[in-house]
Amino acid sequence: MATNTVSQVAPSPAEDAAALLKAFQGWGTDEQAVIAILARRDVTQRKQITLTYEQMYNESLLQRLQSELSGDFERAMCHWILDPDERQAVMANAAMKCIQEEYPVIIEIAGTNSPAELIAVKKAYHVLYKCSLEEDVAACTTGNLRSLLLALVSTYRYDGNDVNMGLAKSEAKIVHEAVRNGTIDHEELIRIVGTRSKAQLKATFSCFKDEHSSSITKVLRNATREAGTDEDTLTRVVVMHAEKDMKGITGAFQKRSSVTLEQVIAKETSGDYRSFLTALLGS
Amino acid sequence: MATNTVSQVAPSPAEDAAALLKAFQGWGTDEQAVIAILARRDVTQRKQITLTYEQMYNESLLQRLQSELSGDFERAMCHWILDPDERQAVMANAAMKCIQEEYPVIIEIAGTNSPAELIAVKKAYHVLYKCSLEEDVAACTTGNLRSLLLALVSTYRYDGNDVNMGLAKSEAKIVHEAVRNGTIDHEELIRIVGTRSKAQLKATFSCFKDEHSSSITKVLRNATREAGTDEDTLTRVVVMHAEKDMKGITGAFQKRSSVTLEQVIAKETSGDYRSFLTALLGS
Numbered sequence: 001m002a003t004n005t006v007s008q009v010a011p012s013p014a015e016d017a018a019a020l021l022k023a024f025q026g027w028g029t030d031e032q033a034v035i036a037i038l039a040r041r042d043v044t045q046r047k048q049i050t051l052t053y054e055q056m057y058n059e060s061l062l063q064r065l066q067s068e069l070s071g072d073f074e075r076a077m078c079h080w081i082l083d084p085d086e087r088q089a090v091m092a093n094a095a096m097k098c099i100q101e102e103y104p105v106i107i108e109i110a111g112t113n114s115p116a117e118l119i120a121v122k123k124a125y126h127v128l129y130k131c132s133l134e135e136d137v138a139a140c141t142t143g144n145l146r147s148l149l150l151a152l153v154s155t156y157r158y159d160g161n162d163v164n165m166g167l168a169k170s171e172a173k174i175v176h177e178a179v180r181n182g183t184i185d186h187e188e189l190i191r192i193v194g195t196r197s198k199a200q201l202k203a204t205f206s207c208f209k210d211e212h213s214s215s216i217t218k219v220l221r222n223a224t225r226e227a228g229t230d231e232d233t234l235t236r237v238v239v240m241h242a243e244k245d246m247k248g249i250t251g252a253f254q255k256r257s258s259v260t261l262e263q264v265i266a267k268e269t270s271g272d273y274r275s276f277l278t279a280l281l282g283s
Numbered sequence: 284m285a286t287n288t289v290s291q292v293a294p295s296p297a298e299d300a301a302a303l304l305k306a307f308q309g310w311g312t313d314e315q316a317v318i319a320i321l322a323r324r325d326v327t328q329r330k331q332i333t334l335t336y337e338q339m340y341n342e343s344l345l346q347r348l349q350s351e352l353s354g355d356f357e358r359a360m361c362h363w364i365l366d367p368d369e370r371q372a373v374m375a376n377a378a379m380k381c382i383q384e385e386y387p388v389i390i391e392i393a394g395t396n397s398p399a400e401l402i403a404v405k406k407a408y409h410v411l412y413k414c415s416l417e418e419d420v421a422a423c424t425t426g427n428l429r430s431l432l433l434a435l436v437s438t439y440r441y442d443g444n445d446v447n448m449g450l451a452k453s454e455a456k457i458v459h460e461a462v463r464n465g466t467i468d469h470e471e472l473i474r475i476v477g478t479r480s481k482a483q484l485k486a487t488f489s490c491f492k493d494e495h496s497s498s499i500t501k502v503l504r505n506a507t508r509e510a511g512t513d514e515d516t517l518t519r520v521v522v523m524h525a526e527k528d529m530k531g532i533t534g535a536f537q538k539r540s541s542v543t544l545e546q547v548i549a550k551e552t553s554g555d556y557r558s559f560l561t562a563l564l565g566s
Binding site for chain 1: 402405414416421422430433434442443445447477479
């Protein structure tokens with residue numbers, strides 16, 4: 001479920017475009033006006049405002065926002081006005097500029113989209129960059145990181161619920177063999193994680209737990225790096241999920257952390273950036 | 284362009300289904316009647332006949348054909364009545380039973396479909412086998428063959444005409460480095476061939492030829508195995524391309540071989556199998 005509140009009776013795209021221009025003009029930008037407008041429009045409305053703004057004022061709204069705003073607030077707002085497919089294509093492309101640090105962004109995009117949604121992101125990538133997500137991922141990586149990321153972004157996974165239990169058992173064994181003695185056979189692990197359906201992986205990991213009384217994530221934890229909880233990650237999670245399933249994320253967050261995500265954001269962020277994120281969280 | 288001739292005024296699917304049942308009944312099957320009907324129906328008509336036959340006689344047309352016909356003719360006809368996406372999914376799945384011999388089938392399917400067509404084949408694969416093409420390819424291969432085939436079937440390639448000439452030059456150099464001294468750096472070769480767009484690869488190979496006065500296919504020829512010209516390959520090419528671009532293939536064949544494909548088929552095949560292939564070639 002979404003967390004952001006969309007205005008029930010929104011002004012026309014032309015009125016919103018005019019209000020945005022007014023917020024940009026004069027001494028300093030009226031950031032609160034920008035938030036009040038854009039945080040309360042849905043994806044279709046934001047698209048129309050972007051198009052209308054460009055037609056009316058002969059300049060790109062994205063570029064104007066980039067020049068008017070700054071820092072984390074600018075990045076959050078610029079991601080927000082894109083449609084979800086373009087946004088994720090832009091995020092993936094940006095992550096590849098610094099792939100050793102930012103590869104969790106690629107994993108997140110590959111992992112949180114359905115197979116059909118991932119194809120839509122890849123189509124947007126073609127349009128924006130005149131090349132494929134796959135070739136850029138492959139070109140900026142080597143070795144096991146290449147194999148893993150490439151499998152994750154490339155595979156058009158089966159997304160039905162059918163599960164092969166025999167296979168789950170045999171691959172739980174392969175996973176066990178692959179990680180025992182502290183040396184990891186990356187090739188087989190990557191094959192399984194990179195190509196099997198989510199339902200099948202769930203069954204495999206469940207077999208692993210039954211057999212070895214320990215979850216695979218626990219076994220693998222030392223071998224992987226946790227994604228940082230920096231501002232870019234926070235922006236990405238809130239902007240990507242606000243309109244989709246953020247309610248579930250804030251609920252899960254509260255269960256694990258005993259504080260609400262809103263409380264953490266109020267403590268860890270400030271200014272317009274904080275106003276914008278809390279608006280997207282529906283506070 | 285297609286080579287097979289579709290009847291201008293075709294009987295209804297129910298009439299065709301009844302005529303097929305008649306051809307199956309009695310002493311021996313009337314193969315010529317089966318060919319006369321099915322070779323002259325387009326893909327939509329064949330689909331309707333299959334559905335109607337099943338409704339009318341409560342049996343699968345595909346299974347009846349499998350029990351009535353035999354050998355190469357049976358395999359060709361059973362492929363022909365499937366729609367192109369299902370047919371290629373079935374062919375890919377069959378190839379994986381004997382992947383060391385049959386991997387050229389996978390390469391052919393990955394190489395002759397547009398990115399959107401390949402997704403349609405992969406969707407058909409999900410429906411038929413309740414798993415993904417990628418996971419089956421990955422599970423039945425290892426090492427370089429796995430990396431190559433998996434890249435070919437997985438990548439959602441960019442299919443625009445935009446080409447990066449600087450990249451073409453630098454990757455022509457990487458390809459040269461990768462194949463010199465007779466030792467091949469498979470990882471970089473597979474990355475380039477497996478992920479770049481067709482237009483980009485064309486530019487890269489053209490740069491390679493300009494720099495080294497020899498085409499990359501000539502350099503690589505000894506490193507790869509040519510697909511056999513056995514009946515299965517012949518069936519696959521004719522059945523897959525008859526309704527699509529077979530005219531171009533027969534033209535190219537004649538240029539290279541100084542005989543027509545029809546002449547070779549007449550010489551190398553016989554019986555109902557020959558009748559069927561020549562019908563699909565429009566003779």
